[in-house]
Amino acid sequence: MPVHGPLFDELFSEILRIPVVDVHNHLNPEALAPRSIDDIVFYHYIVTELASSGMPWEELEGSRGVERLQRALRYIRRIRNTSTYWCLMGSLRDLYGFEGSYIDEKSWRLVAELVEKAVGDEARALRILRERVPVKKSILTIQPLEPLPKYDPQLFTGALRMDSLVPGMTPDSLRRLEEVTGVEVRDPDGLAEALQHLVKKFEGHVVAITFSIQPDDDFYGLAAPHSSVAPYIEALRRGRWIGVTGRRLLNSFAFEELVRIAGEKGLVVQMMLGVKRPLPGASPPDYALVVYRPEQVVNLGLLLARHPETRFDIIIADPLLNHQVSVIAKNYPNSYLSGYWWFSMYPEYISTYLRTRLQMLPYTKIHGFFSDAYVADWVYGKALLAKRELAHTLAVLVEKGYLDKGLALEIAEALLHRNAEELYRL
Secondary structure, three states: OOOOOOHHHHHHHHOOOOEEEEEEEEEOOOOOOOOHHHHHOHHHHHHHHHHHOOOOOOHOOOOOHHHHHHHHHHHHHHOOOHHHHHHHHHHHHHHHHHOOOOOOOOOHHHHHHHHHHHOHHHHHHHHHHHOOEEEEEEEEOOOOOOOOOOOOOOOOOEEEEEOOOOOOHHHHHHHHHHHHOOOOOOHHHHHHHHHHHHHHOOOOOOOEEEEEEEOOHHHHOOHHHHHHHHHHHHHHHHHOOHHHHOOOOOOOOHHHHHHHHHHHHOOOEEEEEEEEOOOOOOOOOOEEEEEOOOOHHHHHHHHHHHHHOOOOOEEEEHHHHHHHHHHHHHHOEEEEEEOHHHOOOOOOOOHHHHHHHHHOOHHHEOOOOOOOOHHHHHHHHHHHHHHHHHHHHHHHHHHOOOHHHHHHHHHHHHHHHEEEHHHHHO
């Protein structure tokens, strides 16, 4: 099938108008607009590509704003082929009126001037989300040990990102947990009570609890008993080393408690899989690679079987996991699949994920978008890419006779917002 054609054009035109639910992002609801050109041109996906192209880290980190852009020009030439750069140019074209083909020696000043006019313009940023993407609901990443940001509940809700506690609990984060909840944690019962109070503190503000699971983590396949955890809680409290076994058991206990709480409160558990970080020598600022182990899939199945009433939304960065998690979602009614995380946010993998999932699963189990963005402009750029690939994938399935056009558009609506609205009870 040709890349473009009347069917693709028709589907893409319709899909561009469909609103989205953004189930994972890093937006600050109090600062949605760029604070400088760095927030637009030097989004971390782009920075990693510039570092990979040969731009010295000292140059990337040693300057900001226009000076940084000038230093980056010779390296920006080398990433004009990447999909992230395509998203950037789409945003500059559609949101700023930039008519050039590239950011180069002739155009960088104009780009800087255009972005400068948008710096701090929160009304403009809201218009991008509400009208240009458009976004029906945006699920913010909320840090559980930090104050809740001010946000518009008509547009935003939250997901509690538990990295600082699971798998990253330290003596400092344990003390902070006690401060935030007012519960002294000296034993497993105290930890369970503190976690209960922590989630309750955000009740009405969050619809999910999020865990980023490293490839070598296996704690979520366990269900550590109280007795095995007690000595490690006391040791951690005293700042002592608890070793690999202690950390594994402590993470297992805390994780199980949080999953149980999520099930009781009707919250979704987001599981982010497939990334190992930080890894020395990998391109900054990400210092990350995609990795998975087969044991992860078995552990995931055990977890889903232990908590059949809890709903899990699985997010992956490693394409090698795509078929495995699709089979998981086919076998376990309480599992769902969302988007294209990080190193999967490229046309090849977006279309592969969509084809595999649409061929294997009820379409109500698939969510077709999240932005992973830090400012409103990048929500637009990512949505443009995701919607384009969704249109391509659906056009191919219609051309091959697997779908008709009406069903294709019904699926697009479901993947972009209806499924997430139902799963997250928005």
